[in-house]
Amino acid sequence: MTTLRPVSTVEALAAALRERVLSGDIEPGAALPEQELSARYGVARPTVREALALLVHEGLLRRERNRSAYVPVLTSADLADLMYVRAPLEELMAQAVAGRRVAAAEDALDRLSGLPAGAPWAAVVAEHMALHEALVAAAGSPRLERLYATLAAETRLGLVGLRHSYEDPHELAAEHAALLRLIAEGPADAAVHAMREHLRWRHA
Template sequence: MALRTTNMRDALVAEVRQQILSGELAPGTALTEQGLATTFGVARPTVRSALQELEARHLAERADGRSLRVPVLTEADVRDLFRVRLPLEVAAVRAVVTDGGSLAGPKAALAVLEALPASASWAERVEAHTAFHVALVEAAGSPRLSRIYPPLQEEMQLCLAQLREAHPDPAELAAEHRRLLEAVESGNPAGAEAETKDHLERALKSLTAG
C-alpha cells in the first residue's frame, strides 16, 4: 500500500485515522510500529511519530501502559464526552444568536450534509456531520472555543465510528441538523439553546441505547 505524498508522517496519520474512523480498524486493534511500517512501507521512526500524533488526538490509547491500540469507548466514555460537549455547543449557539454571528459556514456544511446520497459511506456521513458542528461553533467568533472544540469532535467521530448502528441515515441526519440551524436562525436565544440541548440529548440517548 503506497502513500502518494512527500510528507509521509502526515500521510500515515491521515490514512490510519481514516481507517479508525471508518471502522476498518476495529476497537482494540493493536497499532504496532512494525505492523504499520510493513503495511505502508515506511520507516519505523515515521510510524513512531505518526502514532504519537494519533495518541495526542485520542485516536490511539495505551492498553497496558506500553502497546498502542485503537481506543475502546465505554458508555461512561460516551456520557463524559457529551458532558463536556453540551455546554460548549450551547455557549457557541448563544453567542451566534446574541452577537449575530455569520451562519455562512454552517449553511455550507449543511448543504454538503443534505447532498449526501443514501449510499454515502459511514466515513462520509461522519465527516459531514462533524463539519457542520465545527462550523457552528466557529460561527460564535470565539478563538478559544474554536481552539478547544475540534479535538473534542475528533473523539466524537471515534464514538460514532464505534456505534454506527445508532446513527441515522443521511436524509434523517440532514433533517435533524436543518432543524437545529433553523432554531439558531430564528434569533431566539432560548429556543436555539433548547434545540441544541434536545439535539445532543437525543444523540446521547441513541448512542447509549442498549
C-alpha cells in the same frame, strides 16, 4: 497562484489510518503493531511510527510504554461525561448565534447532504465536526473555541459508535438541517432548547 504542498508518506499513512479508525474499520481497543502496519502498507517502521505519533497527538490513538498504539475505548460513562461537558458549551454557542445563519455551517451541511449512502463513516464524521465547529467559531469567543477543541478527538471517537444508528448519512443531514433552521430562526431560548434536544445521543 496557489502551490499545493505534496503529501508525505507519513501524512498519507496517517490519513489512511485515520479513515479506518473513524469508519470503525479498526475497532475500539484494537492495537496497531508497527511491524504489521509496515508490512500491510509497504512502508518502513520509522514511517509507521511517525504516522502513529500524529494520530496519538490528535487524540485518536493512545500509546503507553512498551505497548503498541491502540484505539481508545469510550465507555457509556465516558460518553455521558463527554456530553456533560460538551452540552453547556454548545448551548452557549446556540445562544450566541441565535437569529443568524452561519454560512460555514451551511456549507458543511451541503457537503454532508451530498455524501452517497455508502460513503465511509469517516467522511460523515468530518462534515459533522465541521458543522459544529463552524457554529462554535461563529459565536466569536476564542476561549469557547479552545475549550471545544479539547473535546474534538473524543467527540469524533464517540461519533464512530453512531455509525450503525444511521443507515443513510442523509438522515443525519436532515437532523442538522432542522437544527440550523431553528438556530437561525431564534430566539435564543428556542435555539438553546433545539441544541439541547439535538445533543441527546442516539444509541445503536
